[in-house]
Amino acid sequence: MSEFVAVGGCLCGAVRFGVKEKLAPVGFCHCSRCRRVSGTGSNAVLNIRRDRFEWLSGEDQVQVYATPAGWKSLFCRTCGCPVPHILSDGQRVLIPAGALDGDPDLAISGHIFVGSKARWEVIADGSPQFDAWPS
Numbered sequence: 001m002s003e004f005v006a007v008g009g010c011l012c013g014a015v016r017f018g019v020k021e022k023l024a025p026v027g028f029c030h031c032s033r034c035r036r037v038s039g040t041g042s043n044a045v046l047n048i049r050r051d052r053f054e055w056l057s058g059e060d061q062v063q064v065y066a067t068p069a070g071w072k073s074l075f076c077r078t079c080g081c082p083v084p085h086i087l088s089d090g091q092r093v094l095i096p097a098g099a100l101d102g103d104p105d106l107a108i109s110g111h112i113f114v115g116s117k118a119r120w121e122v123i124a125d126g127s128p129q130f131d132a133w134p135s
């Protein structure tokens, strides 16, 4: 396991993955779709290079839901937890921050789609905020 700087997985343990070399900062998306998928105010993800990511188990347990417009949510077919999402360009992976084992010391990159965030959510860190995509 020492080749990984962090490992993680879903609640039932079917899906497991590792991250090599270094962890990216965590970014938050406050859009209405990420609120639904996360069940809370925002989605917290690490955007890492594909070559730093490795499935350890359960890649075949990943269920994909796509909206008619093509926006995708990936989750474990048994426990429903969000799981890593290899982007369509094949170069980057979005990793749910809460899926990492333990409590890695992550930097915060910022917040996007703050313009559509829920009124009850308070952003308390000092990282950059963008109304939609970063300019």
Ligand SMILES: [Zn+2]
Residues within 6 Å of the ligand: 010, 011, 012, 013, 014, 015, 076, 077, 078, 079, 080, 081
């Ligand atoms: Zn699971």
Ligand SMILES: [Zn+2]
Residues within 6 Å of the ligand: 029, 030, 031, 032, 033, 034, 035, 043, 113
């Ligand atoms: Zn979003």
